[in-house]
Amino acid sequence: MTLNIDDKTYTIPQQLTISQWTECIQWDFELDQNWPRLISIVTGAPLDKLQGANKPALELGIRLISEIANQRQETSMRNVSDLKFGEWVDLEVYISRGVNQHLQDMIGILAPDIEGVDEALWVIEKYIDWRNTLYKQYSNLFGLNDEVEELDEEEETQDPNAIARSWYRIMVGLSNDNLLNLDKITEEGVIKTLNWMAYQKQAQLEANAIALNNKRKHDLQRTR
Numbered sequence: 001m002t003l004n005i006d007d008k009t010y011t012i013p014q015q016l017t018i019s020q021w022t023e024c025i026q027w028d029f030e031l032d033q034n035w036p037r038l039i040s041i042v043t044g045a046p047l048d049k050l051q052g053a054n055k056p057a058l059e060l061g062i063r064l065i066s067e068i069a070n071q072r073q074e075t076s077m078r079n080v081s082d083l084k085f086g087e088w089v090d091l092e093v094y095i096s097r098g099v100n101q102h103l104q105d106m107i108g109i110l111a112p113d114i115e116g117v118d119e120a121l122w123v124i125e126k127y128i129d130w131r132n133t134l135y136k137q138y139s140n141l142f143g144l145n146d147e148v149e150e151l152d153e154e155e156e157t158q159d160p161n162a163i164a165r166s167w168y169r170i171m172v173g174l175s176n177d178n179l180l181n182l183d184k185i186t187e188e189g190v191i192k193t194l195n196w197m198a199y200q201k202q203a204q205l206e207a208n209a210i211a212l213n214n215k216r217k218h219d220l221q222r223t224r
Helices: 018-024 032-043 055-069 085-097 100-110 117-137 162-174 179-187 190-223
Strands: 002-005 008-011
Touching (some): 018 032, 018 055, 018 100, 032 055, 085 100, 085 117, 085 190, 162 190
Antiparallel strands (some): 002 008
């Protein structure tokens, strides 16, 4: 679709860039007063000229932009099993604060060479699928039920910094409260780190069970 304004042609591209999409999602597509701005972001056409355009033409442009944004294109990405623990934590924080708002940050970790939003969203969906599977595999570690619900791309939390603080506490614990060890923790592989955390938790549960059993035996002897 092309727009002709003052003898100059502007085109809605077949692929949106990540930066274009990140700017577009700040405006509600359902509100027609935002349509001129959205089309301006995508085409580069002057906003003041678009504000005088007829509504059917603007609506057609918005429908086309929405259709393009909903496309997915398979592309290459990192082997997510090779992620470092610090990168995993960063991705968790970005997801908690909104995937669309941090799309560029997440792609910078998962597939830094791509620019198209259709490829970027394909990468994010693949990562989310892998992440959900990982949470299920470590359901005991994270205190989740066996029938854990799928974790959405955007998880709402009342405090946007709660997830970040929670993971920071975990990293501090893994570093034995030693600031000099924090960087070492972030550089470890995520699978290696989760395995260690799961081992520590299981060992603690077993120790607690032994201590409880000994206490019951002691209490029983005192009662006798």
